[in-house]
Amino acid sequence: MISIIEASTDNDFNQARELFIEYSKSLGISLEFQNFDEELKNIPGMYGVLGGCLLLALDNEQTIGCVALRKIDDNICEMKRLYVLPDWNLQGIGKMLAKSIIEEAKIRGYRFMRLDTLPAMKRAISLYHSLGFYRIEPYRFNPIEGALYLELDLTSFSGSLPLP
Template sequence: MTLSIAPGDLADPRVLRLLDDHLADMFATSPAESVHALDVSGLQSPGMTFWALSEGDAMLGCVALKELDPAHGELKSMRTDAAARGRGLGRMLLEHVIAEAERRGYRRLSLETGVEDFFAPARTLYARYGFAECGPFAAYRPDPNSVFMTRELAPRAA
């Protein structure tokens, strides 16, 4: 079957399961005050775009892009189903968001993730794609449980 990334339906029970699993893992690995993961209402906020990764009827992942300003986006809610890990789905989702951010003309894409070992594979993936650690951005504040990363993007073609 073919993998596809398309706008996600935040009322789809398969998407809701992914998001519930995501939030459960975040609260299980980080102190509550350091969990910056979004629930459905947060993903429905203005400036937010949400996609789902599927293979046939199986929902395998999701990701969101938040516009911070016309030149800066934030990666949010990137999740792959635990049973589907190791297939390169995180790379697909990340490449999709980077391409969309560049298409929109963003000059920078940033993210917040955790310091715990649970997040090490994600931090490694982000670093492979050119993200480097940075200070807090947007409304974030320094947090010993957070790692902030950013990547400069190629200027939009004229």
């Protein structure tokens, strides 16, 4: 059975770090423009405090996916690092994680959630659009040609969590 938990222990953050590394490898590009090495060193500081959040998907005790929330300002947050291990793809876990982090953003009082993604990530883009994300102008630097910037109005989101 799949469960979603908020990362809170050193072990949770270490599991997330491993997933972040797998995510980075799956992209086939360097994330150094996002200071990825520093992010890996400071996951609890970036996502565990100050309006952030890090969720893990578990299949029994095995960590199989993650998603993070980072504060941009008091009204706007950013979804980061949505990733599910390949063996668990196409089972609705990415959607479950995305909806869970959206709910966490609403609980924390954010009005908008943003993200950036790569044009090659067709399934992710389709998921984001199905959740109500829409295109916006760039809000941060991304050197990847064709990078997409999306936003969700959290005040209008009312999705219920699916079972995988």
